[in-house]
Amino acid sequence: MNIIKTDLEGVFVIEPAVFGDHRGWFMETYNENNFFEEGIKIKFVQDNQSFSAAKGTLRGLHYQLNPKAQSKLVRCTRGTIFDVAVDIRKGSPTYGKWFGVELSAENKKQLLIPKGFAHGFMTLTDDVEVQYKVDEFYAPDCDRGIRWNDPTIHVEWPIHNIQPVLSAKDEKSPFLEEAEINFVYGE
Numbered sequence: 656m657n658i659i660k661t662d663l664e665g666v667f668v669i670e671p672a673v674f675g676d677h678r679g680w681f682m683e684t685y686n687e688n689n690f691f692e693e694g695i696k697i698k699f700v701q702d703n704q705s706f707s708a709a710k711g712t713l714r715g716l717h718y719q720l721n722p723k724a725q726s727k728l729v730r731c732t733r734g735t736i737f738d739v740a741v742d743i744r745k746g747s748p749t750y751g752k753w754f755g756v757e758l759s760a761e762n763k764k765q766l767l768i769p770k771g772f773a774h775g776f777m778t779l780t781d782d783v784e785v786q787y788k789v790d791e792f793y794a795p796d797c798d799r800g801i802r803w804n805d806p807t808i809h810v811e812w813p814i815h816n817i818q819p820v821l822s823a824k825d826e827k828s829p830f831l832e833e834a835e836i837n838f839v840y841g842e
């Protein structure tokens with residue numbers, strides 16, 4: 656398993672070791688020891704899965720406020736997504752900066768998104784399944800969003816000539832400037 660740093664502190668791309676043989680393949684999708692060796696101490700408590708029917712579906716950018724903030728370990732088990740983490744920790748040297756990576760059933764990569772980041776993804780194929788582990792339970796009262804096309808964050812979504820398929824909630828999310836955020840860098 657390769658745990659690869661990105662330009663955003665605490666955001667990692669994970670490349671699992673895939674063992675193929677005449678039957679197919681095997682891989683570990685999570686190994687606590689490997690994460691601990693990299694100094695990543697997370698205790699996951701909930702596993703989530705979503706299905707998106709159409710290419711160009713966009714879920715995000717989502718986060719839960721403190722004290723219910725979540726770290727997320729995201730993978731795509733059917734189809735392909737462009738997965739994005741945005742640093743929304745006040746006072747962070749990379750505040751408002753984003754990192755994106757293609758995750759697919761084929762490349763088997765995962766993205767680790769720490770607390771203090773917003774997360775979202777766009778489907779690049781039809782019939783997409785995304786699975787992710789989180790280290791805090793769902794807390795609807797703390798559930799928040801930032802508009803997917805916030806001009807100050809300016810995520811370069813790979814499909815930009817279409818109106819994405821959005822939830823009613825995501826259509827109305829505030830822009831970063833007005834969003835309620837209670838993450839402070841270093842805390």
Ligand SMILES: Cc1cn([C@H]2C[C@H](O)[C@@H](COP(=O)(O)OP(=O)(O)O[C@H]3O[C@@H](C)C(=O)[C@@H](O)[C@H]3O)O2)c(=O)[nH]c1=O
Binds near residue numbers: 727
């Ligand atoms: C996230 C979540 C939702 N739900 C319910 C609430 C709602 O009725 C239904 C659909 O919820 P949403 O519309 O928020 O689902 P979705 O837009 O897929 O939300 C997810 O998006 C990605 C990008 C994330 O990062 C996740 O943390 C989560 O916010 O599922 C749970 O029961 N538990 C959960 O953990």
